[in-house]
Amino acid sequence: MPIRQLPAQLIDQIAAGEVVERPASVIKELVENSLDAGATRIEIEVDGGGLRRCLVRDDGCGIPRDELALALSRHATSKITSLEDLERVGTLGFRGEALPSIASVSRLSVTSRPVGADDAWQVESDGSRLGSPVPAAHPQGTTIVVRDLFFNTPARRRFMRAERTELSHVERVVRRLALSCFTTGFRLSRDGKVLFDLRPAADPAARLRRLGEVCGELFAAQSMDIDQGAAGLRLTGWLGLPTFSRSQPDLQYFFVNGRMIRDRLVTHAMRQAYADVLFHGRHPAYVVYLEMDPALVDVNAHPTKHEVRFRDARSIHGFLYRAVEQALAGTRPAAGSAPPPATPRFASEADSSAWTGPARQDAMRFAAREPVPPESSWPAFTGAGSDDDVHDRSQAAQDDTPTLGYALGQLGGIYILAQNRDGLVIVDMHAAHERVLYERLKHSLSGSGAPGQPLLVPISLRVSTTEAELAEAFAPDLAQFGFELDRRGPDVLVVRQVPALLQSADTESLLRDILSDLAEQGSSRRLEERINQLLGTMACHGAVRANRQLTVAEMNALLRDMEQTERADQCNHGRPTWTQLSVPELDKLFLRGR
Incomplete structure (x- = not known):
């Protein structure tokens, strides 16, 4: 076939195939234009999952009459004027392809009234035909209505899913956009029914409320x-x-x-x-x-x-x-911090703290870092004897109480029960001690680096030239973890030393994985992750186990260690280490005050 210039309509439809995948894509492009127009309120309406009708209305700056037709032409935009603008794009839309691409596969109308204008104007497009602007009644802002999406490209329409599925995609897109701009209100309606109406969120409390409404x-x-x-x-x-x-x-x-x-x-x-x-x-x-x-x-x-x-x-x-x-x-017990949820969202099937056999661990010593205060100085549950007078608790004498309080005893050989200013603290002693030991092991290696194990017979492996260059460039970084290697030739590496903790690992596979990460991400933490896995195993085996009886001094020492240890809110498996039951929660359990 001879080379020929494609018709403008076909060019627009090809562009639409790249930009407009489904009704959610239409909503995304139109809402982004509204945000770029400075809208403080955006209303979205969809009928038939968006295939029958999509409407986006905003109160932005609007489009003048003489620019309405231009807005529906390809590569027309007000957001960039030069290559310098393209290299520093600060708007959501800038290509100038969205509106003409959408108009080429739908019946589209644009009604707009610019800021300060007395009149509004409307222009309509029916696939390939663009009408002239006509007067219309409209407040400040712009309304774009897209009807019969893909009416002239039935092959694309056959690939659309059920209305409910397409609606779920639309709702997901609008929620994401609502998270991108908290100063704008969003309202989404489906077939005349309002799904959600988010008001502008200017202050932190309002933003947190929107976060809760969306996520x-x-x-x-x-x-x-x-x-x-x-x-x-x-x-x-x-x-x-x-x-x-x-x-x-x-x-x-x-x-x-x-x-x-x-x-x-x-x-x-x-x-x-x-x-x-x-x-x-x-x-x-x-x-x-x-x-x-x-x-x-x-x-x-x-x-x-x-x-x-x-x-x-x-x-x-x-x-x-x-x-x-x-x-x-910073996720550790600290003054004013919220504890992990009392009911975990998941559980580990291989939970070592659930081991109920006889204790085989050697005696371990917790150094009592501070004397246990007399019982009279502990924060007490001070309550009236009448159900009508719930509790009058003074916090003045409890300000110096540690976050995790002071130990009262053990439960089931697994949990430490402690009392703080707020009520009852429950600590999983194995998980907590595991995190404390794990962080100490990591810290001990962070100062001088991981020790290396020289190889009696160096390992030679052949790699690509690019990987050899990466290994040579990152050799000082690898040395911090105990690796020592040389480049011999354009595609040969010689490993002379490996991390002592990983001396039994597959050195060749590990090194190739590291080089792959460096080529793709520009960095790699595989060595650190493998070492941390071993340290985690060591911490798990070294931590106090179930049915180990601790003295009060040992329990208090563990609580103080938790308060000083990073990430102590969960063990290195991600399981929570402690939770809090406040006095009001305990009152509710026992129907106090009713």
Whole structure:
């Protein structure tokens, strides 16, 4: 066939195939335009799962009459004017393809009234035909109605799912967009029924309420704030507590300069940051926002703008890991901190603390770090004898009580019962001691690095030239973990020393995995993860086990160690180590005050 110029209509339909996958894609593009227009209120209506009708109404700046037809033409936009603008994109939409692509596969109408204008105008498009602007009645802002999506491309329409499925995609997109801009209100209706109506959230309390409405009240209650910054980067948002893990990565929202993205580098960094506090196979939950110089990220990497490219991917990965890991390190018993939930969301089938056989562990010594105070100085449950006078408790004399209080005794040979200013503290002694030992072992290796084991016979392995260059460049980093290797030739590496803790591991496979990570992510933590796995095993075997009888002094020493240990809210398997039952909760159990 001869080379020929494609018709404009066919060009638009090809572009629509890249931008408009389903009704949710239409909603996403239109709502992003509304956000770029400065809207403070956006209303979305869908009928028939969005295939029959989609409506997006906003109160933004509006479109003048003489620009309405231009807005429906390809590569027409008000958001960039030069290559410099394209390299520093600060808006959600900038390609100028969304509206013409949507108009080419639907019956579309745009009604708009700009700020300060007395009249509103409307323009309609029917697939390939674009009408002239006509007067209309409309408040300030813009309303776009998309009817009969894919009416002229039946092959695409046959690939659509059931109305309920398409609606679920629309709802998911709108909820994500609602998390991207808290200062804008969102209302979603389906076939005339309101699904949710989110008001603008300006203050922290209102933002937390929206977080609960979008992600669930349980996530809002079991999450922690994060606000970390370094080298022109800032990470804010909410991190789900390790005890609030998921079986699927369905509650992970990541935004770059207000844009929702899905990126393997980001997912990898977040996963590694949670590695020390999650069960194997579980996924973290988070809603976080990365703010950075727009020139350092390319948002023009994918037609749907879901993916981005970072100019310095390695530094971004390292910053995300360090920021999240540092925030999670603060999950330990501290004044004012909330304890893990009393009812875990999952349980480990191989829970070592559930071992009920005879104790075989050698006697262990907990150093009593402070004398146990006399019983008269412990915080007491002070209550009236009448059910009508519930409890009048003074906190003035309890301000110096530690977070985990003082031990009262053991329960079932597994739990430590303690009393603090709020009520009853229950500690899983094996899980708590396991975390304390694990962090001590890690800290002992962090100062001087992991010891190495020289090989009597060096290992020679052949790799690609790129992998050999990476190994040579990262040799000082590998040396910190006990690896010593040389490059002999363009594609040959000689390993002369391996980490002492990993001397029985498959050195060749481990090194190849590390080089693969370096090639893909720009960094690797496989060595650290393998060493930490061994340290975790050592801590698990060294921790106090079930049916071990501890003295009160030993129990108090463990409680004080927990208060000083990072990530002590959960063991290194992700299981909670302690929980709190407040006096009001105990009153409720025994119907006190009724």
